[in-house]
Amino acid sequence: MAERSSGGAVPVPGSDRAVYAISVAAELAGIAVQTLRLYEQHGLITPARSSGGTRRYSGDDLVRLQRISQLSGAGVNLAGIGRILELEDDNAALTAERDQLRADADEPPEPTGEAGP
Known part of the structure; x- marks a missing residue:
């Protein structure tokens, strides 16, 4: 049986770490592994690659x-899944940009160091 370090918790990789x-x-x-490869061939997912070329x-x-x-189970074909994922990604990017613009607008303006009239 493997022992844990005295820290107790087992480190979990970040969600973006391949x-x-x-x-x-x-x-x-x-x-199935073959299904995963098929999704990659259709551009639905792009795994990172190790220095040796192994998918991660x-x-x-x-x-x-x-x-x-989920989409496949609902009967959507691979081309449709690709388009849906693209639109969802675009929507997430636009939402993040909107939220950043709102946050920037709520911040007081930084002093410019120029003397006013």
Whole structure:
């Protein structure tokens, strides 16, 4: 049995850190390795690559695979899934940009160092 360090907690990789091999990612996502490769061929997911060329998937990739599985289960074809994911990504980027603009507008303006009239 493996021992834990005296810190107690086992470190968990960040959701954007690509650490899972293709077989592990497929198992965690509940899909076959060949299906995962098919999704990659269709551009639905793009895993990071190690220096040796091995696919590495992140927690964010696993979330995306769950979304792909949901859409596929609802009867959406791969082209449709690609378009939906693209629109969802665009929407998320626009929402983040809007939120940043709102936050910037709420901040008091920085002094310019110029003397006023």
